[in-house]
Amino acid sequence: MAVPSPSIAPLADRRAALDRAHLGDIEGAVGTVRSYDTAPRRTIHRRLLTLLAVAGPGLIVMAADNDAGTMTVFGQAGHGYGTQLLWVLVLLAPALFVVQEMAARLGAVTGAGHARLILERFGRLWCAFSLGDLIVLNFALLVTEFIGVTLSLGYFGVTRYLSVPLAAACLIAVTAGGSFRRWERAMYVLVAADLSVIALAVLHHPPAAAIGTGLVPRLGGHPGRPALLLLIALIGTTISPWQIFFQQSNVIDKRITPRWLQYARVDTALGTMAFVAAAAAIMIGCAGMLGSGGADPGHLIDAGAIARLLALRAGPAAGGLFAIVLLNASLLGAGAVSLSISYSASEVVGVRHSLHRQPRDAPVFHGCFAAFVIAAAATVLIPGAPLGAITTLVQALAGILLPVALVLLLMLCNDRELLGPLTNPRWLNAIAAAAVTVILILVTMLTITTVVPGISVLDAAIVTAAAVAVCGAALAMTFRDARPPRPRATGMTPWQRLTWSSPMLELVPAASGTRARLLTLALLRIYTLVMLALLAARLGSLLAR
């Protein structure tokens, strides 16, 4: 089963799929790759054409990553700290790429979405937890996207009772069209508009020397809680679980097979660069125009206020540009975030789910999308809804749950039954593990400083480092004891190794309960329970006051 016999049948038609619409030709926004056309691309011209057709999921997910929340946080960072935090972005880029590359590879090789893989490999409890987590966080995210719509169009004097329903209707119309190509084209328009934010940094920026010093890692003159909070917010808005779910499902829906993994990687890399460019432009633009000295770094302003301030200090062109990009980012984010939910829910339930299908062919998939968008839009329109409180709570929750999603992703990518010869190489595991550890430490520190009021950041760092070191040592020992799994790749030609795809999910042998695996899952469970308990305690004390 593991080693497919050589066959002349097109790879794209032989692979396992959860929905038949996931099999067939790649119909990209610009270009088509036929399912039988797997021949080597020998000329640069042919390679570029193939890249144009295959690219999409990575670009879209990364541009959507730069959504209303991200624009706000990076704007706030520029506002409060100037370009001092630019180095965070430089460190985040490789982590972002590595995480999304893993998700895309999982999708291309297994043909099954992330939620479905968690269900198959970790059982119903982890699946319910991940899906519930995704639904709660995505709903809140979607609310922030619609707030972004109200703020951006509010800048131009459009009432929210017009802008929000209009935005929701546009999103549903674009998604329910029943054509993947048309959907991707619409997204491409938004992606292109998103990049126009780079003009903001060109229009006005601090001296180049300030940008240069911003690339050197340090926490500036405020190494306290506000800086830590902002750091977590920067990481949390840059790397978030919905992106993993979205890209994996979108790669499958785009019909990308392992044959095109290299092209998908280039797509993800281009997307990462686009994200970094846009986010840096926002940070630099806001730093240049607002000046970092005057504002209180702990005082956070919303995106609408940033646009108005920009207009005040740098002219109406800058303010207008920021507002337009904010609208665009909100729409793109909303489209991708709610799609990740409808993909995940449908693939877990087992109903048809594809952008290739029209609503009557996939009622649950499209219904889920519409219901989600409408509910979030309605929430924004409720007068007096505690939107700020919701956003803050959800950011805390997102930070806490991010390491869980990353560890599950990492475990899936090391699953030899699932990914065969395409499991993570050692060096990739090392990078990913380092990223997860850093995020884990920062998140735990933030939670401790939030829950224990008197504790200093340094004490929290010591406690966290000790806990992580103990867990890390325990894991390292069990991993060393665990015999390395027999490599499945022996006897395969390089071509077979590169184009290997998983057997149908029901034929994949159940995950073996090695000690390392059990210990990791147990630690993950303890971490989640402790963190949720701390958050609940903090919430309780806030409510009691």
Place this chain on the structure above:
Amino acid sequence: MTRPPLPGYEAPLSREAAERLADTMFALAAPSRLLILSALLDGPRTVSEIIAVVDMEQSAVSHQLRVLRDHRVVSVERRGRERLYGLRDEHVGALLDHARRHLLQLDRPSAQSDRLDRAG
């Protein structure tokens, strides 16, 4: 042999009809789902009865039944507190039956010699 000209029954399939047909065939194209369908050939059954026949986990059977229902191959009927799953219509059974006969045909010695003849 001429077929009665039913609407949507054109001899060379239309593109749309082929897509819909492929969807139905996709629902049949998994060993577990074929096992479940074969358990329903003799008439509607409850989930627990299906589990007893096909020897699969309950969650797996429920999941595959949902896929079959989504593709409208299987229909569900409530009878009291029980849910009875059955083939949507007699054609599903016939489809399965003909596919099995096709395999039997392939396994016959005459079929193999036929293949050899053509190869030679």
